[in-house]
Amino acid sequence: xxxxxxxxxxxxKSAPCACSxxxxxxxxxRREFMLKIxxxxxxxxxxxxxxxxxxxxxxxxxxxxxxxxxxxxPVDKFPEGKTxxxxxxxxxxxxxxxxxxxxxxxxxxxxxDQFQVFAINCAxxxxxxxxxxESKLFMCPCHGGAYYExxxxxxxxxxxxxxxxxxxxxxxxxxxxxxxxxxxxxxNA
Amino acid sequence: xxxxxxxLSDLGKDLFLWFDDRLHxxxxxxxxAGHHVPQSAGSWFYVxxxxxxxxxxxxxxxxxxxxxxxxxxxxEAYATLEYLTYHQQLGWFLRAVHYWGSNFMVGIMLLHMTxxxxxxxxxxxxxxxxxxxxxxxxxxxxLAFTGQVMRFDEDAYWGLGIGAAIMGRVPFIGQQLVDxxxxxxxxxSETLSRFFALHVFVLPGSVIAIVSLHLRMVLTKGIxxxxxxxxxxxxxxxxxxxxxxxxxxxxxxFPKAIDKDIIAAAFVxxxxxxxxxxxxxxxxxxxxxxxxxxASPRPDFWFLWIFSIAALMPEQIETVALLAGPAVIxxxxxxxxxxxxxxxKSWRRRPVAVIIVLLTWIGLxxxxxxxxxxxxxxxxxxxxxQSTPDAQILHRSPLQLQGAVVLQYxxxxxxxxxxxxxxxxxPDLSDVGMRLTRPQLTRxxxxxxxxxxxxxxxxxxxxVEALVDYMASLVPAGVPPARDYTLPQKxxx
Numbered sequence: 001x002x003x004x005x006x007x008x009x010x011x012x013k014s015a016p017c018a019c020s021x022x023x024x025x026x027x028x029x030r031r032e033f034m035l036k037i038x039x040x041x042x043x044x045x046x047x048x049x050x051x052x053x054x055x056x057x058x059x060x061x062x063x064x065x066x067x068x069x070x071x072x073x074p075v076d077k078f079p080e081g082k083t084x085x086x087x088x089x090x091x092x093x094x095x096x097x098x099x100x101x102x103x104x105x106x107x108x109x110x111x112x113d114q115f116q117v118f119a120i121n122c123a124x125x126x127x128x129x130x131x132x133x134e135s136k137l138f139m140c141p142c143h144g145g146a147y148y149e150x151x152x153x154x155x156x157x158x159x160x161x162x163x164x165x166x167x168x169x170x171x172x173x174x175x176x177x178x179x180x181x182x183x184x185x186x187x188n189a
Numbered sequence: 190x191x192x193x194x195x196x197l198s199d200l201g202k203d204l205f206l207w208f209d210d211r212l213h214x215x216x217x218x219x220x221x222a223g224h225h226v227p228q229s230a231g232s233w234f235y236v237x238x239x240x241x242x243x244x245x246x247x248x249x250x251x252x253x254x255x256x257x258x259x260x261x262x263x264x265e266a267y268a269t270l271e272y273l274t275y276h277q278q279l280g281w282f283l284r285a286v287h288y289w290g291s292n293f294m295v296g297i298m299l300l301h302m303t304x305x306x307x308x309x310x311x312x313x314x315x316x317x318x319x320x321x322x323x324x325x326x327x328x329x330x331x332l333a334f335t336g337q338v339m340r341f342d343e344d345a346y347w348g349l350g351i352g353a354a355i356m357g358r359v360p361f362i363g364q365q366l367v368d369x370x371x372x373x374x375x376x377x378s379e380t381l382s383r384f385f386a387l388h389v390f391v392l393p394g395s396v397i398a399i400v401s402l403h404l405r406m407v408l409t410k411g412i413x414x415x416x417x418x419x420x421x422x423x424x425x426x427x428x429x430x431x432x433x434x435x436x437x438x439x440x441x442x443f444p445k446a447i448d449k450d451i452i453a454a455a456f457v458x459x460x461x462x463x464x465x466x467x468x469x470x471x472x473x474x475x476x477x478x479x480x481x482x483x484a485s486p487r488p489d490f491w492f493l494w495i496f497s498i499a500a501l502m503p504e505q506i507e508t509v510a511l512l513a514g515p516a517v518i519x520x521x522x523x524x525x526x527x528x529x530x531x532x533x534k535s536w537r538r539r540p541v542a543v544i545i546v547l548l549t550w551i552g553l554x555x556x557x558x559x560x561x562x563x564x565x566x567x568x569x570x571x572x573x574x575q576s577t578p579d580a581q582i583l584h585r586s587p588l589q590l591q592g593a594v595v596l597q598y599x600x601x602x603x604x605x606x607x608x609x610x611x612x613x614x615x616p617d618l619s620d621v622g623m624r625l626t627r628p629q630l631t632r633x634x635x636x637x638x639x640x641x642x643x644x645x646x647x648x649x650x651x652x653v654e655a656l657v658d659y660m661a662s663l664v665p666a667g668v669p670p671a672r673d674y675t676l677p678q679k680x681x682x
Binding site for chain 2 (some may be wrong): 007024058059060065066085087090092093094095096097098099100101102103104120121124125126127128132134135136137139141142143144146147148154155156157158159174179180181182183185186
């Protein structure tokens with residue numbers, strides 16, 4: 001049984017075949033020209049797809065942070081001389097964020113309208129710090145960073161004190177300027 | 190007259206020939222599975238590469254199965270994880286196999302890399318095989334990290350925070366990198382979506398591409414012969430020597446050298462399934478709710494050593510080490526086959542290589558152990574959960590008892606154990622009166638230092654006095670209390 005494809009006509013010298021004829025020199029330069037045109041067209045086409053694609057993927061490099069004032073609730077929620085956990089919905093959020101749109105923070109009311117609002121994230125590697133009322137310390141569960149009541153670095157690996165939010169008191173509400181995860185690159189959350 | 194069996198067999202043969210004519214199956218098979226390898230390569234030490242690939246294929250299959258149910262949305266992911274674990278028929282098993290498969294894959298890949306290094310297989314002419322293997326290691330660790338995020342629980346949430354904090358240390362473009370990693374300004378829906386895209390499209394696709402290159406190199410440059418001490422690699426002669434080995438003792442990989450790989454494959458699958466059945470899937474732990482701040486995030490097993498390094502590194506060099514360290518290690522590994530591409534292959538003649546391997550594994554092992562126990566972390570509930578041992582309050586004066594209360598109530602024990610109970614961040618205080626004098630104790634409490642916060646602001650003078658009096662009484666029986674030998678002794682101690 002023969003399974004070879006029937007290639008006989010390819011080798012048939014009598015059959016008219018462009019490939020076996022000697023190519024004309026002008027034809028070859030035309031092909032080269034066409035090839036160059038092809039490359040050029042595809043460079044344009046590639047840019048038309050590629051530049052928007054990169055712009056989409058790396059949009060964070062062309063965008064400034066959007067922060068907004070959010071309320072942590074009435075000032076009276078926070079007793080003077082105490083540090084309490086505050087929470088707010090991130091001003092920039094999506095309906096499918098679920099619980100992750102909620103952000104906690106530590107609110108220290110020194111007295112009257114004097115506040116300090118600290119980010120929950122340790123300045124070392126971002127783990128959630130916990131407040132210990134009795135020893136007046138924030139302690140981090142990850143690598144043992146500790147901060148004083150006023151947010152200053154007390155012990156452990158953090159390179160600085162706790163990150164703080166800008167705050168204001170408006171119509172009896174404690175407001176903070178929030179919207180981004182604080183890191184060493186962007187300490188003012 | 191042909192029998193029906195004969196006819197069927199002829200039909201099969203014809204069918205095969207028809208396909209073979211179009212697909213060149215036999216040619217491809219002979220040049221891949223049937224390629225000749227040195228007989229010596231059919232060794233138990235050579236099974237780790239195929240075992241890693243097997244793990245990857247397990248991950249592909251189980252990953253697709255999990256994706257049938259999992260929803261990569263910050264709002265829904267946790268609920269689908271719980272559904273997978275507790276309601277979907279055999280969902281727990283698929284999750285467990287995928288989890289243990291990833292652990293096995295990283296572990297076996299590290300064994301493969303160790304074997305390749307010890308057997309000199311990275312040397313001339315297999316530089317690209319080695320480098321593509323390094324890329325596969327990075328991709329696999331990337332898969333492991335992004336996979337940890339797919340398990341979108343509190344560890345995943347805070348783990349992303351740790352990743353962002355590391356990115357935030359990059360100079361100049363730190364903030365942009367953080368936003369790029371998170372897909373926004375906070376850890377939320379877009380963060381999970383992009384880690385999902387990485388985990389199921391980008392990284393596995395890249396692994397398939399690079400594995401193809403890796404295997405292609407095995408075919409073009411041959412599998413490393415089992416190294417013999419004294420057989421030295423020279424660029425001028427190696428190719429001829431290898432060709433001679435293949436000519437003399439070359440056997441087709443299939444079926445003459447694959448036997449141990451196949452046995453190892455069964456053990457690997459058996460190991461994964463056994464771990465999956467015995468230990469089950471990991472988590473999910475608590476929901477990814479940022480308001481649940483009592484989380485103690487810990488990374489998965491293969492990243493614990495990095496977690497330890499972050500705790501133990503002097504803070505002055507931490508940023509540089511976290512950012513430049515991986516780059517420097519990567520460069521050394523990429524350059525290895527070029528500056529060390531010839532010479533002895535056998536580990537018996539390469540003591541430095543053996544020492545490097547031992548130090549690396551011991552170092553990683555110790556850091557992993559420390560990461561699992563994390564003695565640097567305060568024990569957050571030691572002050573409320575561990576009572577002061579009776580022996581440490583018996584026969585104490587009222588002032589000392591007051592001091593014991595201060596020690597307990599001011600959470601000293603979150604970092605300082607007494608009789609081994611409590612934190613390990615600071616020294617155990619059971620015998621502190623033997624080591625520090627009263628003035629030293631007072632100074633330490635009030636001013637802190639040596640990685641201890643200062644309590645001067647937070648303790649009244651009376652509390653300090655009581656605390657110091659109590660700690661000075663913490664002296665083992667029959668041992669004199671600490672004395673300051675630079676001063677004439679005048680205190681009652």
